[in-house]
Amino acid sequence: MRAVKKGWIGMAGLVGCLLAVWAGQAIQEKQIPAMKFNDVVEMAPGVFFRYSSISATDMSIPFGGCNNTWIVFKDFVVVIDANFPKEAEDVLAAIRKTTDKPIRFVLDTHHHGDHAYGNTVWAREGAKVVGHVNCSRLLATNGPRQWDEAAKDRKDIASNKLKTVDIAFDDSHVIDDGTQRVEFHHLGHAHTAGDAVAWLPRHRILCTGDACVNGAFNYMGQSNSASWVNALDRMLKFDPEVVVPGHGKPSAARQLIGLQRRYFADTRAAVKKGIEAGQKLEEITTAIDMPWYKEWTGKDAAKIPENIAHVFKELTGKIDHKTLGSASQPGTMGPYSTESVTRVAGR
Numbered sequence: 001m002r003a004v005k006k007g008w009i010g011m012a013g014l015v016g017c018l019l020a021v022w023a024g025q026a027i028q029e030k031q032i033p034a035m036k037f038n039d040v041v042e043m044a045p046g047v048f049f050r051y052s053s054i055s056a057t058d059m060s061i062p063f064g065g066c067n068n069t070w071i072v073f074k075d076f077v078v079v080i081d082a083n084f085p086k087e088a089e090d091v092l093a094a095i096r097k098t099t100d101k102p103i104r105f106v107l108d109t110h111h112h113g114d115h116a117y118g119n120t121v122w123a124r125e126g127a128k129v130v131g132h133v134n135c136s137r138l139l140a141t142n143g144p145r146q147w148d149e150a151a152k153d154r155k156d157i158a159s160n161k162l163k164t165v166d167i168a169f170d171d172s173h174v175i176d177d178g179t180q181r182v183e184f185h186h187l188g189h190a191h192t193a194g195d196a197v198a199w200l201p202r203h204r205i206l207c208t209g210d211a212c213v214n215g216a217f218n219y220m221g222q223s224n225s226a227s228w229v230n231a232l233d234r235m236l237k238f239d240p241e242v243v244v245p246g247h248g249k250p251s252a253a254r255q256l257i258g259l260q261r262r263y264f265a266d267t268r269a270a271v272k273k274g275i276e277a278g279q280k281l282e283e284i285t286t287a288i289d290m291p292w293y294k295e296w297t298g299k300d301a302a303k304i305p306e307n308i309a310h311v312f313k314e315l316t317g318k319i320d321h322k323t324l325g326s327a328s329q330p331g332t333m334g335p336y337s338t339e340s341v342t343r344v345a346g347r
């Protein structure tokens, strides 16, 4: 475990500088504060960030679950994302180097294993799990089967038990003790039907979970790509300075949200054009060319055919988004365990 680095408090100034440098350009990694896996920085007074390992291009880099942020209030701590059980223990150890206050709440930004399966660890610490109602429902209904599937691949899951959401909210849930304020908001069906972001208005930091990532980490299997674009627009309305994504490095907010939005908008436009020209999915996939995306992520957009296939299915009416978790009746949610299990085992 590396020592906690202080001194990222000047993030706002740094971001202002980055925005000037980045205007109209792809993000240059060297301009982002250098962080290694497990590094912890204090982004703003009482707001800590732990960077998780992940690479879209170098598969030798182990997947360390999701990024985590924690906010130290006067008497307690709020953690953003539960991570996997093993990584939750690592994050807990990192938190204990910054504060000995009790951890009272953890937000699941969505129900996927790398963001929610560590709930069991946080609950043992005495924390209540908070999540959007759809996240809560997805963990409760499909959760047990998906947990058992994921347990085949991960010892930390096999040796723990699924813990679901304690406090479910519809639109938003606010925690404010006069010293810190964090607002959890549901901005619509984006990465999943139960996405939530954490907005820290005092620090202008937005923690997005996987509704905005920095790199080729978008898994779209349970997404609504049209609604996702709208959710990204809603993120901009907070006027954040910094985005802490679910995966990848924190970034200047407008720049990163813009890139993430462009990926879905351009993919949707390219697929729509291909469908109108009578092209098959394979032809559309081969023809997709987004040099800017490769500049951003290091990966060709066409090399993520499952995302293109998902948009193709959406635009040809083959996906009922209600079956992806947005239905109000738990019994009407369709089966999608295969995709979700892939998600748990992978990213």
Ligand SMILES: [Zn+2]
Residues within 6 Å of the ligand: 066, 112, 114, 115, 210, 246, 247, 347
């Ligand atoms: Zn994730």
